[in-house]
Amino acid sequence: MTVRRRPIYASDLRSLGGIVGVVSIRDHDGEQCFRINHISRGHDLVWLSARIRDEDRAIAGAEVLAEYLGAAVRS
Numbered sequence: 001m002t003v004r005r006r007p008i009y010a011s012d013l014r015s016l017g018g019i020v021g022v023v024s025i026r027d028h029d030g031e032q033c034f035r036i037n038h039i040s041r042g043h044d045l046v047w048l049s050a051r052i053r054d055e056d057r058a059i060a061g062a063e064v065l066a067e068y069l070g071a072a073v074r075s
Contacts, residue, residue, distance in 0.1 A: 017041035020066040021074035022058045034058035
């Protein structure tokens, strides 16, 4: 018997909630970079973005992601 899974819609993503933040890292060359981090409300989903060189862009991206997911921004 095959179990059918319910499809995922955009409205499902908007109710994930959780916390979005920006973390500071060093790349392989020793330069400072930033990544956007999201942890869902249930702590079962974790997402980490690619490296972003500009801190202001990383913060702006985190704010947009938090708004879309219904999450809080951690500073």
